Amino acid sequence: MEGRLANMWRLTVNESKFVETALQSELRVDGRGLYDYRKLTIKFGKEYGSSEVQLGQTHVMGFVTAQMVQPYKDRPNEGSLSIFTEFSPMADPSFEPGRPGESAVELGRIIDRGLRESRAVDTESLCILAGKMVWSVRIDLHILDNGGNLVDAANIAALAALMTFRRPDCTVGGENGQEVIIHPPEEREPLPLIIHHLPIAFTFGFFNKGNIVVMDPTYVEEAVMCGRMTVTVNANGDICAIQKPGEEGVNQSVILHCLRLASSRAAATTKIIREEVEAYNRERSLQKVKRHPTLAKSEVSGPTVAVKEEYRKSSDQEKAAEISREHVERLKLSPEELRSSKEQEATNFKGGPSNWDPYSEAMDVDSLKVSLASEGDSITKSSSKKKTNGSGNAQKDGGEISVEEVTGDLGKKDTKHKDGEMTLKDAVKPKKKRKNKT
Amino acid sequence: MVMRKLQLELPLNQTQKVRFKRAMERLQFLSSTTNNSVIVADSIHEDAFLLKGHGTSEVDGELMATVCGVVTHVDKLVYIRTLRARYKPEVKDIVVGRVIEVSKSCWRLELNSTKDGILKLSSMDNDVQRRKTYVDELNMRNIIVEDDVVCAEVGCIHRDGGLELRATSYKYGKLEKGQHLMVDPYLVKRSNIHFHYIESLGIDLIIGRNGFIWVGEHVQAQDHMILDDEMIKHTSLETRQSILRIGNAIRVLSNLGFTMTLEVIMETFNLSNAENIDVYDMLGSEFHVLVAENELERRIRRA
């Protein structure tokens, strides 16, 4: 308890006075206008239904999963939608692990109201067998960094994840029509959710006893403000939800002014989200088109498929190294190709930090080798692979472990994958060889 | 509403209801006709040059009440006297408190106020001025322990609200052999005497300004630092019954919302004796109605 208090960041009197006086002259500490939003970036993950949103310094990830459950008794024909929030202590020292605190519960409920009660997601289409089986969609929101205005960012993350989520197709069949057959994604394309409209949340902060209104408050502004209000609107001009949880009283005119501001911005933000989702969907479909016939079961990008094939052919680690270098050169020669597959690289990475852009710094061959090698490994979807992938990337980010060791690790995995049986010798051998080479 | 509390605790039959209602109405009629009571966010009609005291706040040039109470003028000061609020300590008030914590060189007392009272070991002075040594600190628990009832005087009130108590004379200190009652602080008015010794019954009655009242067997004022090794004397049955009777009289008065003074308490006590009402029956509906009617008569007599 004492530890939490010690960890809680408190605002100094000096800072709060500064923010307030600046606002009285309509200046915000980070130079924005009163109603300007910070930079919004939306990225997607490898799986269906995972998204990552960055709003300035605020960083939120959203994941959507679906499960077949029995429906509620009073709604036998409808699926369910539930939202879970995770305020991880890494986002803010004042968040405690374990049970969600008040603000976590409030955030979950605001987004829940915006999505579920405004019927943004069609729940009737989630019904499989009336009264017996329905899809239960679960949205998990993880707060990775608290830079202020978590509600807006989390809402966009939830929407982006929902729009890119695909649930398995299922048919009702069997003898008495009661059996449910779920079709794996290889057999039938998984289906998207039916989303009628996009409710977007806009948060306002009130200062100076409700006379000054600010949009998208930062962490510091949130500590200073005397009241806040979150308005969820959609592009059709409907108000989906409003949450003004007490605190400073404001005039009615101010509230209506905020509602109008939110309505006017809903269209623009909806457009941004839809564009990002469409871009992602386009790439996804491109990948499917490029699928190699012999590797029908997996979705892998073009250049890396070639790498894999070569791996299979040669059992020699040296050759593999050569080949990967060849590919590096090949790729180097076609920079346009590189850039187009940039997004793919980013999206195909699982477990890597989202800011890590393989082409941001001056490219070094070794790091590219690492990336290609790891892509090559993701043939099957075994979880252990993913873990090692993640650890490999994490290690790379640490920057401490040399690239050779990492490739050595991945090389180890290759041998494992190929032979199925491994000895300690195999583990040791490739490392030595690599060191000799470089 | 106290009336409703009564209805919850005591079922009044029809005649009792009628009598009670009549008594209350006449009491209301008797009380001052100028109605100064205000509630939150009522505006107070002020003249100029007035100091704004407790319970008032100025909003846009208008003086508004922030609590429910009665508007009182004292010279140029206008303030609102609250009714059902916690005790607001003033220096030199006599209070009765219950010990909730024994810490290094001080006791913490619960006083039905915003802050707990602190009784320092060094404020337990006697006529013999003696510096308290570490031996005294270790002996603290032998004198006063948690859950003891202690009588003290308000010493000083710090700016942040911290309350210091003093028990500098023999009449203060730990209270034994009696009953501790809690009433609303607004029922206890400030007066000269708070320590009452009822000789005929051999009973001590201490009416603390914070609404805590002590009724107990009379004990000679003595040095509370000296540990008493004698055998505790047995209190007689009569004294104990008298203590209970007075205790119940206070409870009835508190239920009805009448001010606590020695006079009123003794009248109620005598009334119960006169009507031959059993100690427990004093908390019944009939006695409540009787006390209400009696109070009415008493006020008529006084007016």
Next chain:
Amino acid sequence: MEYVNPEGLRLDGRRFNEMRQIVAEVGVVSKADGSAVFEMGNTKVIAAVYGPREIQNKSQQKKNDHAVVLCEYSMAQFSTGDRRRQKFDRRSTELSLVIRQTMEACILTELMPHSQIDIFLQVLQADGGTRSACINAATLALADAGIPMRDLAVSCSAGYLNSTPLLDLNYVEDSAGGADVTVGILPKLDKVTLLQMDAKLPMETFETVFALASEGCKAIAERIREVLQENTKQLEYRRAA
């Protein structure tokens, strides 16, 4: 299902702008510093206030020179038709936060530094509009406890069904899937503290519903003032000279 029949009567016979019957009592919990029972139709809520008293948990004190306000909202397990499974779920947590912040806005916490005010709210019967009833009960209890306040916080809810704005929804109307707008205002200062809305509404409709709810709040404020005035007068004349 028809919630408003062609003659304009609702399921319980009220008109669109009629509120349910209000019964309010003060001073019902003898142990508490202030307490109140507030009934709006079949919804019944009891509030108890303890304070200002010594702060129990030093780590909860965030602002040094202000009182700490703690609020706990819970629904009794017998308050709804079917017995409720858990007493404290996420809805209770959110409502505790919301009600606490609403009351904090109207209590003058600067006047009571280093102290704590506890507000306990228990829903005894739930028939729609429990959060409004809780705020009204809490206001009464705080006034009864003599805690200085800026203004009386009052709250009321309104909805939109069958193309009609309806004041003070009960449970059946609330669960119909239409909008539900809960408004909390400070009537004397004419400011809005609490505003919550769920389900979809176009902008213009929202303004109508909002205005209706504010009117309802003003009516409740009148009633609360009457109760407090009566109570204060009674206590004063009993206390006498």
